[in-house]
Amino acid sequence: MIVHFFASLALALVFLFLSSALYISPAVAATYYSDQTDFDENNVPSANYRWNQENIRACIYKDSDVPNSYYVWTKLAVQKWRQALREYTDNQNQWSFSARYVSSQADLESCDVKIYIFESYKDFPGYPSQTGAYTSVRNDDEILDARVYLSPFILHGDGVTELDLPSHAFRNSATHEIGHVLGLGHMKSEKGYLMSPQFDFLEETREHQITTLELRALVRIYGQHGFEE
Numbered sequence: 678m679i680v681h682f683f684a685s686l687a688l689a690l691v692f693l694f695l696s697s698a699l700y701i702s703p704a705v706a707a708t709y710y711s712d713q714t715d716f717d718e719n720n721v722p723s724a725n726y727r728w729n730q731e732n733i734r735a736c737i738y739k740d741s742d743v744p745n746s747y748y749v750w751t752k753l754a755v756q757k758w759r760q761a762l763r764e765y766t767d768n769q770n771q772w773s774f775s776a777r778y779v780s781s782q783a784d785l786e787s788c789d790v791k792i793y794i795f796e797s798y799k800d801f802p803g804y805p806s807q808t809g810a811y812t813s814v815r816n817d818d819e820i821l822d823a824r825v826y827l828s829p830f831i832l833h834g835d836g837v838t839e840l841d842l843p844s845h846a847f848r849n850s851a852t853h854e855i856g857h858v859l860g861l862g863h864m865k866s867e868k869g870y871l872m873s874p875q876f877d878f879l880e881e882t883r884e885h886q887i888t889t890l891e892l893r894a895l896v897r898i899y900g901q902h903g904f905e906e
């Protein structure tokens with residue numbers, strides 16, 4: 678009788694230990710996004726368009742003189758948004774958003790999102806008014822025509838100094854522009870957020886991560902279940 682009592686006490690202790698071990702284990706950290714850390718602003722404004730289709734297909738054209746790493750970083754920016762949305766909404770089957778390489782500008786035309794990586798900002802169709810990465814989205818009766826223009830070689834805001842972007846700055850602008858493609862606008866703060874209009878790569882030595890701030894804004898636009906209404 679006594680033996681039996683100790684046996685069940687031991688079992689109960691093991692059970693208690695297991696449940697407390699489970700209780701104290703931290704939540705699994707997100708891989709593709711971080712928690713919002715700056716709370717000066719708590720909302721990313723949305724643009725005046727949204728996608729309404731199950732899959733968004735982006736294509737990337739790059740000038741032959743631009744090193745391949747810029748293509749890879751741009752493709753990774755698209756993948757990062759997709760994976761962050763899937764992880765944040767715990768919905769791995771939706772938010773289909775992919776990017777592939779095309780060898781000519783003409784091949785971009787059949788793609789939902791047309792991404793150009795030019796050798797120089799002087800090749801931008803919006804030059805000379807556009808001298809840094811930018812995105813243009815035309816909303817024609819709910820049919821979106823989205824074009825993203827990137828370059829490793831841009832003009833500084835002073836209007837004079839030409840800059841070779843360090844990789845973290847190029848990657849930051851690729852992620853930022855794809856944020857516009859998905860329907861996010863600019864923060865009021867000039868700098869400091871992923872969707873701020875400026876990125877000072879001397880002051881900011883790391884690219885901004887996608888955070889719960891941007892993801893919350895996208896869920897407000899699309900809901901929890903992907904791009905399709």
Ligand SMILES: [Zn+2]
Binds near residue numbers: 853857863873874
């Ligand atoms: Zn912008």
